Amino acid sequence: MTASVFFGCTFIAFGPAIALFLFTIAREPLRVIFLIAGAFFWLVSLLLSSLVWFISVQISNKDSEAQQKGLLIFGVVLSVLLQETFRFAYYKLLKKANEGLLALSQEETMPISIRQLAYVSGLGFGFMSGAFSVVNILADSVGPGTVGIHGDSQHYFLSSAFMTMAIILLHMFWGVVFFDACEKQRWWAVAAVVISHLVVSCLTFQNPEYVASLVPTYVILFLMGVWAFYSAGGSLRNLKLCLTCKDKDFLLANHRPR
Amino acid sequence: MDLLSNKWIINLLVCCFYLGKWFSSGAGCRHTLTCVRCNSVEKKIYVHLNYKIPCVRLLNATHQIGCQSSLSGNVGVLHVLESEENLDWVLRSGPNPPYMVILEYRLFTRSIMMKLKNGSGRVAGVAVVAPNTNPAAGFSPHNTCPNENTGVYTEKYDPTMAHCNVTVWNPLGNGLSYEEFDFPIFSLKDDNETQVIRQCYYDHNHVVNGSAPQYPLCAMQLYSHMSAVTDTATCMRRNDINFSLNPDMVCDPLGDFNVWASTRPINNTAKGHKNGESVVIAAARLDSRSFFFDIAPGAESGVSGFVTLLAAAHALRNVTQEAHLNRTILYTFFQGETFDYIGSSRMVYDMEKNQFAVDLDNVHSVLEIGQVGLRPNSTLWFHSDPVSRRNNSVNEEVCVENSRKLEIKTIFSATGLNVSVEEPGFSQPLPPSSFQRFLRARPIPGVVIEDHKSAFTNRFYESMYDNGEYLNISYPPNMTPEEQLEHITDTARVSKVSKAGPPLSTFYFFLSVTQMLYSFLVQSNNSWIQQLMTSDYANHLTDRPANLYVGVAVQQSEPTYLVQHLLANLTGSTVNATQDNCKNQRMDPDDKDSKHLYYYFWVQGAAPPNSTERQGFCVRSTVRLSKALSPAFDLHQYTSTDYSTWTESRWKPITGRIFLVASHDLEMLTLGVGIGILLTSLLLTYFFSSKAEILFSSGREPATATY
Numbered sequence: 001m002t003a004s005v006f007f008g009c010t011f012i013a014f015g016p017a018i019a020l021f022l023f024t025i026a027r028e029p030l031r032v033i034f035l036i037a038g039a040f041f042w043l044v045s046l047l048l049s050s051l052v053w054f055i056s057v058q059i060s061n062k063d064s065e066a067q068q069k070g071l072l073i074f075g076v077v078l079s080v081l082l083q084e085t086f087r088f089a090y091y092k093l094l095k096k097a098n099e100g101l102l103a104l105s106q107e108e109t110m111p112i113s114i115r116q117l118a119y120v121s122g123l124g125f126g127f128m129s130g131a132f133s134v135v136n137i138l139a140d141s142v143g144p145g146t147v148g149i150h151g152d153s154q155h156y157f158l159s160s161a162f163m164t165m166a167i168i169l170l171h172m173f174w175g176v177v178f179f180d181a182c183e184k185q186r187w188w189a190v191a192a193v194v195i196s197h198l199v200v201s202c203l204t205f206q207n208p209e210y211v212a213s214l215v216p217t218y219v220i221l222f223l224m225g226v227w228a229f230y231s232a233g234g235s236l237r238n239l240k241l242c243l244t245c246k247d248k249d250f251l252l253a254n255h256r257p258r
Numbered sequence: 259m260d261l262l263s264n265k266w267i268i269n270l271l272v273c274c275f276y277l278g279k280w281f282s283s284g285a286g287c288r289h290t291l292t293c294v295r296c297n298s299v300e301k302k303i304y305v306h307l308n309y310k311i312p313c314v315r316l317l318n319a320t321h322q323i324g325c326q327s328s329l330s331g332n333v334g335v336l337h338v339l340e341s342e343e344n345l346d347w348v349l350r351s352g353p354n355p356p357y358m359v360i361l362e363y364r365l366f367t368r369s370i371m372m373k374l375k376n377g378s379g380r381v382a383g384v385a386v387v388a389p390n391t392n393p394a395a396g397f398s399p400h401n402t403c404p405n406e407n408t409g410v411y412t413e414k415y416d417p418t419m420a421h422c423n424v425t426v427w428n429p430l431g432n433g434l435s436y437e438e439f440d441f442p443i444f445s446l447k448d449d450n451e452t453q454v455i456r457q458c459y460y461d462h463n464h465v466v467n468g469s470a471p472q473y474p475l476c477a478m479q480l481y482s483h484m485s486a487v488t489d490t491a492t493c494m495r496r497n498d499i500n501f502s503l504n505p506d507m508v509c510d511p512l513g514d515f516n517v518w519a520s521t522r523p524i525n526n527t528a529k530g531h532k533n534g535e536s537v538v539i540a541a542a543r544l545d546s547r548s549f550f551f552d553i554a555p556g557a558e559s560g561v562s563g564f565v566t567l568l569a570a571a572h573a574l575r576n577v578t579q580e581a582h583l584n585r586t587i588l589y590t591f592f593q594g595e596t597f598d599y600i601g602s603s604r605m606v607y608d609m610e611k612n613q614f615a616v617d618l619d620n621v622h623s624v625l626e627i628g629q630v631g632l633r634p635n636s637t638l639w640f641h642s643d644p645v646s647r648r649n650n651s652v653n654e655e656v657c658v659e660n661s662r663k664l665e666i667k668t669i670f671s672a673t674g675l676n677v678s679v680e681e682p683g684f685s686q687p688l689p690p691s692s693f694q695r696f697l698r699a700r701p702i703p704g705v706v707i708e709d710h711k712s713a714f715t716n717r718f719y720e721s722m723y724d725n726g727e728y729l730n731i732s733y734p735p736n737m738t739p740e741e742q743l744e745h746i747t748d749t750a751r752v753s754k755v756s757k758a759g760p761p762l763s764t765f766y767f768f769l770s771v772t773q774m775l776y777s778f779l780v781q782s783n784n785s786w787i788q789q790l791m792t793s794d795y796a797n798h799l800t801d802r803p804a805n806l807y808v809g810v811a812v813q814q815s816e817p818t819y820l821v822q823h824l825l826a827n828l829t830g831s832t833v834n835a836t837q838d839n840c841k842n843q844r845m846d847p848d849d850k851d852s853k854h855l856y857y858y859f860w861v862q863g864a865a866p867p868n869s870t871e872r873q874g875f876c877v878r879s880t881v882r883l884s885k886a887l888s889p890a891f892d893l894h895q896y897t898s899t900d901y902s903t904w905t906e907s908r909w910k911p912i913t914g915r916i917f918l919v920a921s922h923d924l925e926m927l928t929l930g931v932g933i934g935i936l937l938t939s940l941l942l943t944y945f946f947s948s949k950a951e952i953l954f955s956s957g958r959e960p961a962t963a964t965y
Contacts, residue, residue: 023943149302
């Protein structure tokens, strides 16, 4: 019966990401390519941080608990910084690539806007980091047992899945905010993204107090979501229009053949 | 280099996974401090059992016996059975079947096990906690009439004696070893690990006032999947089916090697009848078994007999070398006797087919040493076969042997032991013994020496309690293994029984007996044995009592090579041959013939006091091995009623682990939440993506920014 836990956790962790992928990305090949490239960039950042981690663990004193704990914090900070560096590198690369695409394309406008790129690359980062964070937990959720024989909470799988969902969505929002900030050269916004990423990662040190890590994470997720919504061009007025379905005239007014 | 780089890649991958996990979701951070390079999620869930001994499946011509789990292991909620009344919870009233039953050994009885067996699927498995000290009451999972159908007493031989009609040899036998269970049964040691299991049970599953315990519950999974099924004929046929390049074997015949040696060298290359040779076979059995796979200490049923025979061979070495006896003594140690006389039936078969160094015509008589784990003031009994004694010449020989009783009594009293020697009644058949297989071939005179008159005095026949403790092998506390090795136990004093010759050097004699008993019943890895072994075998010595289970024919078991080397050292002589010559079975390069008569061992020897290098030497003896594989497998008669047809199934890795199981409700809740989130996000995304143009278009932005 534990297959139900496996599927439940998979749907929780990847449900939103899958839905976004299906409806916004899968239909356009260019977006798929940029998504995968984003995922690849995240992977490279992970490779680098794991190399550093591997070396430092070998050097460190394995018996000293304080040293190991310090090493872990160092690893987290280093990895977050590396991820954000690679996000910036990816942004720079996309700018270059977009110029090239513009030169190649028949049309006068870019085939994909920088905002779309921000969203797609953020989701790519999210997919990969989500996969790496939850895959081995999912693999163990199939087995007959559940966590708890050493006194751990039995909501481990559920909270891991929710955490992963938050991480995936956060990466998406961070991508949008980060690219927007780079575009407008608002460096304090870039710093805010990096700091919020650091905060979220360090919140996981609260585990196994899952409430203490999940609740602040979801608060940050909500705030980031709002920020990303605004920086992507959304507004309260648009949302109202959208929800009240009074968009017919608006649509007609703004309609533009693609 | 290749391996090293592979290792690095694997380490890197593992690292990637963990970093990914810690940095993003952070789950398991608490655990990383204690566990840097292992699957910490798995460690949070499972506690693996280190010490577990399964019961495995054996098959014969008609049946399968033993236990097995399903391919993916049997999972059940733990229940510690406290009494027989408590069984009702497992079999009827408990709300969370199937149950994994933890039994104290005192509850491992036939009645409880049969109830569990017929538990209509509410029993997932059984784990038996073996106590650290032997129980007071007797326990034997064996049959009441061991080797009932393959001995000499058949309907044809003498209908009044068939099927243990006259004497039930093992009245305590409950036959559990010969039952078939469709769930796994494991044996656990009473130690910290079982304490963890009990604690898990009391924390999570303990029933208070008959109310159902709350989830999460503590559960256990046992894997012991057996490949073979139905019977030997079926599994041997399946062994021969090769669909793939590396065929999967299903079962292997039980078997090993008999060890034998003669007081006068016999040409082993030329098989069959030897003119003018008259041999007296002095036999003992080498094997034993218990309900579980790897614990078969067989102290009284096996060790007492063959150690006595080894000691006798040792004592007779000088006598037989100096005086010219008119008969040769053939010391034989039969393997697999527990399983329908595998070793002795094979030797008799080989003698009949002229594939052994001597044939049945050369055999003058048989003297077998059975269970002789004597306690002070007990009696030795000389058993003989009443049917063949109706023949006058046989009777005379038996009487001659029996008349030696007085002499033996004198020897006993000379060594200060009060042991009397008697003959049971004339009408009683032989106890289960290898000699019966010789009688099946022809009426040979012979006696079987036992410590019981009728039923076994052994209360733990073929069980895990038939161990050193039962033979009173005990040592004062705080003794180092070396001191224990030299300590002469009471058992050694009694066990030492030789059939002729006064004790030459009593102390030396006791010492070798006590060392042998120590090696078989406490640990074979000791300094004395290491001196007597060849270097190849010395690495295989273990720090636990020898396991006397015969095992499968493809590998030589520990008791066989221990007895082989001991017999060589105790009956053979040290010769002056180089290591190279010794290993090539010759005295010097010109020596072509002695390999037919002798077998050479290059043994490790002891290290001199001021050096660590051992000084090996060459031992020449007449010790040989002969195959102990049932003739049924050479003849391909897998449904034979004359020969043993026992096979052992192969199995997948045997493991066990405990963990918690979540309630069905929580699992369903997780699934429900998952599906809910998936559907909601699908709907929301569809809705917003269809209206993205409105949502993300503001006056400030150019139209190109739309989604």
